[in-house]
Amino acid sequence: MALAHAIMTALIEDDLSGYELSRDFETSLGFFWQASHQQIYQELRKMAEKGWLDKREVKQRGKPNKIIYGLTKEGHEALNAWVYGATRTQVAKDELLVKLYNLSSDNAAHLAGEITARRDEMMRRLYLYEKIRRHHYQDPALLPTRRKGVYLALAAGIRQGEQFLAWCDEALALLATVEET
Amino acid sequence: MALAHAIMTALIEDDLSGYELSRDFETSLGFFWQASHQQIYQELRKMAEKGWLDKREVKQRGKPNKIIYGLTKEGHEALNAWVYGATRTQVAKDELLVKLYNLSSDNAAHLAGEITARRDEMMRRLYLYEKIRRHHYQDPALLPTRRKGVYLALAAGIRQGEQFLAWCDEALALLATVEET
DNA sequence: GCTTACTATGCAACAAGTTGCATATCAAGT
DNA sequence: ACTTGATATGCAACTTGTTGCATAGTAAGC
Numbered sequence: 114m115a116l117a118h119a120i121m122t123a124l125i126e127d128d129l130s131g132y133e134l135s136r137d138f139e140t141s142l143g144f145f146w147q148a149s150h151q152q153i154y155q156e157l158r159k160m161a162e163k164g165w166l167d168k169r170e171v172k173q174r175g176k177p178n179k180i181i182y183g184l185t186k187e188g189h190e191a192l193n194a195w196v197y198g199a200t201r202t203q204v205a206k207d208e209l210l211v212k213l214y215n216l217s218s219d220n221a222a223h224l225a226g227e228i229t230a231r232r233d234e235m236m237r238r239l240y241l242y243e244k245i246r247r248h249h250y251q252d253p254a255l256l257p258t259r260r261k262g263v264y265l266a267l268a269a270g271i272r273q274g275e276q277f278l279a280w281c282d283e284a285l286a287l288l289a290t291v292e293e294t
Numbered sequence: 295m296a297l298a299h300a301i302m303t304a305l306i307e308d309d310l311s312g313y314e315l316s317r318d319f320e321t322s323l324g325f326f327w328q329a330s331h332q333q334i335y336q337e338l339r340k341m342a343e344k345g346w347l348d349k350r351e352v353k354q355r356g357k358p359n360k361i362i363y364g365l366t367k368e369g370h371e372a373l374n375a376w377v378y379g380a381t382r383t384q385v386a387k388d389e390l391l392v393k394l395y396n397l398s399s400d401n402a403a404h405l406a407g408e409i410t411a412r413r414d415e416m417m418r419r420l421y422l423y424e425k426i427r428r429h430h431y432q433d434p435a436l437l438p439t440r441r442k443g444v445y446l447a448l449a450a451g452i453r454q455g456e457q458f459l460a461w462c463d464e465a466l467a468l469l470a471t472v473e474e475t
Numbered sequence: 476g477c478t479t480a481c482t483a484t485g486c487a488a489c490a491a492g493t494t495g496c497a498t499a500t501c502a503a504g505t
Numbered sequence: 506a507c508t509t510g511a512t513a514t515g516c517a518a519c520t521t522g523t524t525g526c527a528t529a530g531t532a533a534g535c
Contacts, residue, residue: 114490114491115387115389115392115491116491116492118392119392122392122395122396125395125396130513130514131513131514131515132512132513132514142392142395144386145386145387145388145391145392146387146388146391146392147387148492149492149493149494150513150514150515151492151493151494151514151515151516152491152492152493154513154514154515155515158515173512173513175500175501175502175512176500176501176511176512176513177499177500177501177512177513177514178513178514179512179513179514180513180514192396193396193400193401195393196393196396196401196404196405197401197404199408200389200390200393200408200412201389202412202415203388203389203390205325205326205328206296206326206327206328207326207327207384207450208296208327208381208382208384209381209384210326210327210446210447210450211296211299211300211303211323211326211327211447212376212377212381212443213443213444213446213447214303214306214323214440214443214444214447215303215306215373215374215377215440215443216439216440216442216443216444216446217439217440218439219374220374220377220378221439223377223378224377224443227380227381231381231383234383253468254468254471258397258398258399258402258472259395259396259397259398261397261468261469261471261472262393262394262395262396262397262405263394263395263397264468265391265394265397265461265464265465265468265469266391266392266394266395268461268464268465269388269391269461269465272457272460272461273454273457275457276453276454276456276457279453280446280449280450280453283446283449284446284449284450287434287435287442287445287446288442288446290435290442291439291442295520295521297521297522311483311484312483312484312485313482313483313484329522330522330523330524331483331484331485332484332485332486332522332523332524333521333522333523335483335484335485336485354482354483356482356530356531356532357481357482357483357530357531358482358483358484358529358530358531359483359484360482360483360484361483361484
């Protein structure tokens with residue numbers, strides 16, 4: 114049920130529609146929890162049924178109408194309770210590492226290519242992270258409490274990304290020592 | 295279908311039973327791809343049907359009989375083909391980071407506790423990783439090709455783990471500045 | 476004799492997540 | 506006129522993963 118709670122987390126500060134949520138899930142909270150729009154729409158309806166969210170339709174000109182969801186008192190309580198619950202020990206599945214177990218002189222070049230692509234992607238993401246940090250999280254100790262938490266998530270992303278870049282470099286160097294057939 | 299390929303990867307060097315696989319998935323390859331025994335047994339049967347694996351029953355004394363699976367030629371080919379395919383950009387979902395978005399003076403102590411627990415767990419895991427590295431991967435450049443790949447996966451685990459420890463320390467320090475109510 | 480733990484495989488129900496498609500309005504470009 | 510893209514929501518089928526339970530033999534400790 115983590116998706117439900119991630120959605121509620123995104124709704125703490127603003128009431129949002131499914132479309133807006135799925136857009137936001139591509140940035141910010143979505144860095145740490147992604148979901149497709151199909152999943153989000155379904156989950157929103159389930160949560161409204163449960164009483165965690167209330168919905169209202171907003172008529173728009175020049176655009177289709179949208180359904181805006183907001184946290185109810187019950188939703189707030191459920192979210193707070195969830196934070197206190199035990200966190201499942203993390204999944205950490207990575208196809209690329211499994212693929213590396215199959216390294217051979219045949220596929221070394223291909224894997225190096227995949228690693229390079231991921232490295233580039235991570236560079237772009239890190240650039241985004243750093244930009245957010247510079248603009249909003251200069252001095253973490255001075256932030257209001259909730260923002261400190263958000264900062265820590267961002268810091269985790271940055272550290273992970275930097276570590277990943279270093280690993281990519283190590284990997285590419287070692288793959289270069291694999292002789293081709 | 296990554297589980298199928300992870301299983302085949304585990305079967306490259308040895309023929310194994312479902313039970314042995316699910317044990318191995320708690321270490322080695324399982325560091326990067328876990329699965330419950332239920333999932334493994336099901337997947338094994340499906341793969342045998344597809345012709346990627348063959349099975350034979352082994353009678354044992356003092357223990358229940360077991361079913362040993364081995365890679366077929368088709369399995370080998372499917373595995374090699376998979377390595378060349380595109381890797382889905384990774385998931386990276388972490389409940390704990392979502393929880394941090396909900397940081398408040400009420401729950402700061404609880405979250406610090408969760409982080410401490412994870413830190414301890416990671417310490418134990420890193421100890422294991424380091425032990426494996428010391429014993430089997432002293433000089434990566436001299437390893438045979440396939441082992442180089444395995445080493446790189448291990449190196450990724452070690453780097454990630456070390457980065458995580460550093461993050462935990464940063465997080466705990468910042469959480470300590472949150473005043474209790 | 477009893478409990479606990481390990482070996483070994485499996486079913487069934489459910490929850491979570493993916494893929495492909497469908498619909499509809501409007502703005503902007505060609 | 507026609508296409509593309511953004512906004513906005515949704516269904517249906519499917520795959521993947523989780524949870525809880527069931528069975529059954531043996532070994533070791535109390």
